[in-house]
Amino acid sequence: MRPVAEQELFLPSTPGKFKDKSHSMHRQFHRCFASTSTLFLWALFLVALTAAYLSFQSFVDSGSKYFSTAWGGIHWEKQVRDSAQIHRQNGFSVLVTGAAGFVGSHVSLALKKRGDGVVGLDNFNNYYDPSLKKARKHLLNSHNVFIVEGDVNDARLLAKLFEIVAFTHVMHLAAQAGVRYAMENPHSYVHSNIAGLVTLLEACKTADPQPAIVWASSSSVYGLNEKVPFSESDRTDQPASLYAATKKAGEEITHTYNHIYGLSITGLRFFTVYGPWGRPDMAYFSFTRNILLGKPITIYRGKNRVDLARDFTYIDDIVKGCVASLDTAKKSTGSGGKKRAPAQYRIFNLGNTSPITVPMMVGILEKHLKVKAKKNVIEMPGNGDVPFTHANISSARRELGYKPTTDLQTGLRKFVKWYQSYYGYNHGKSVK
Numbered sequence: 001m002r003p004v005a006e007q008e009l010f011l012p013s014t015p016g017k018f019k020d021k022s023h024s025m026h027r028q029f030h031r032c033f034a035s036t037s038t039l040f041l042w043a044l045f046l047v048a049l050t051a052a053y054l055s056f057q058s059f060v061d062s063g064s065k066y067f068s069t070a071w072g073g074i075h076w077e078k079q080v081r082d083s084a085q086i087h088r089q090n091g092f093s094v095l096v097t098g099a100a101g102f103v104g105s106h107v108s109l110a111l112k113k114r115g116d117g118v119v120g121l122d123n124f125n126n127y128y129d130p131s132l133k134k135a136r137k138h139l140l141n142s143h144n145v146f147i148v149e150g151d152v153n154d155a156r157l158l159a160k161l162f163e164i165v166a167f168t169h170v171m172h173l174a175a176q177a178g179v180r181y182a183m184e185n186p187h188s189y190v191h192s193n194i195a196g197l198v199t200l201l202e203a204c205k206t207a208d209p210q211p212a213i214v215w216a217s218s219s220s221v222y223g224l225n226e227k228v229p230f231s232e233s234d235r236t237d238q239p240a241s242l243y244a245a246t247k248k249a250g251e252e253i254t255h256t257y258n259h260i261y262g263l264s265i266t267g268l269r270f271f272t273v274y275g276p277w278g279r280p281d282m283a284y285f286s287f288t289r290n291i292l293l294g295k296p297i298t299i300y301r302g303k304n305r306v307d308l309a310r311d312f313t314y315i316d317d318i319v320k321g322c323v324a325s326l327d328t329a330k331k332s333t334g335s336g337g338k339k340r341a342p343a344q345y346r347i348f349n350l351g352n353t354s355p356i357t358v359p360m361m362v363g364i365l366e367k368h369l370k371v372k373a374k375k376n377v378i379e380m381p382g383n384g385d386v387p388f389t390h391a392n393i394s395s396a397r398r399e400l401g402y403k404p405t406t407d408l409q410t411g412l413r414k415f416v417k418w419y420q421s422y423y424g425y426n427h428g429k430s431v432k
């Protein structure tokens, strides 16, 4: 019986191959083949196991880029609930997306300080140094703002958050920022600024009560518009970058949700926001780093040797504009996914109304840093940049009481002070 059993067990799938061999040879061969094929099967099994492990790891890695599973559970829910607690009369409970980001962290702190409930949401992606985002998170934690680690594309997470907290407002600042990076990683813009926005709006539309939404658009939507200063009614159908195109798409998408579902929407076109805790990918920040390290900086120049200019806007002014937008936002009018009445839809420029050229900005940095920059001036590459920006803010002034008060000199002085203390810069050496 045994040989038969062996035969059954170890014969290859083409058993006819060995049929004319003698019985003993057959058995000997069988024994030999049995051990080889056992080894072979084990090896195969190990290879399969390793492959399965590796592909599972890569699935987890790529998944965690977008959907962190670091949420859920009783303790987590309590943290969310506590963070959303309102500590002033008629205060808000605000979900701030992108709360570990530059503008998000500042707005979260301002709201918390005045007694609003704030729950942050951030995916802590590595577009720029995540340790800066973690440091902002620690700062917020020390002011009792809890930041949920997750992505705006995670519909389950958003549904859970709205189940735990009846948010009165959503301050949507999570986005893929940066004008030039869109050429390197176009899909990250679609993922965050389009798909993520729609997922968030779906959650808001379904929520009961529906929150009012204030979100970050961008001055870049003016694209190749030449009429200055830029007014909200100017044309915005000539974007110069994919980043601008996704922000413009966001304005159209939010309009649809306003129209169909009664969501109250305020879009804010930020003009080159700068200041302490800023974004390392932006020019003023990376120039500072390079100047202090003695490395050259590249300054882009427009056609006919015209300097590029930006309406640089200080973070504290932007925060005031964001908070005023929340304060003046009317309630959404829908429920159960249906609009009950027309809802508010607004778009505002939040700029500084005084454009400064990039070489002038560098001059101010040199003065504050007390170091001369090594400048490398080149013609602006065709990378999505626009030659200048200049905001007309009369609408925000009228409706929000928005009035920027910080000029670039003052704002960059505050930034440099923060930079030097954060990075521990001392006598030509940076400790971080």
Ligand SMILES: O=C(O)[C@H]1O[C@H](OP(=O)(O)OP(=O)(O)OC[C@H]2O[C@@H](n3ccc(=O)[nH]c3=O)[C@H](O)[C@@H]2O)[C@H](O)[C@@H](O)[C@H]1O
Pocket: 177, 178, 179, 217, 218, 219, 220, 270, 271, 272, 273, 281, 282, 283, 284, 298, 299, 300, 301, 308, 309, 310, 358, 385
């Ligand atoms: O208002 C916005 O909506 C956008 O503002 C910001 O974009 P920008 O105004 O392009 O700021 P930023 O990169 O600091 O470049 C500033 C200037 O330096 C020039 N620049 C830049 C890099 C360089 O190496 N050299 C250079 O000359 C460059 O040509 C430009 O003239 C945000 O990043 C963006 O996310 C979005 O919010």
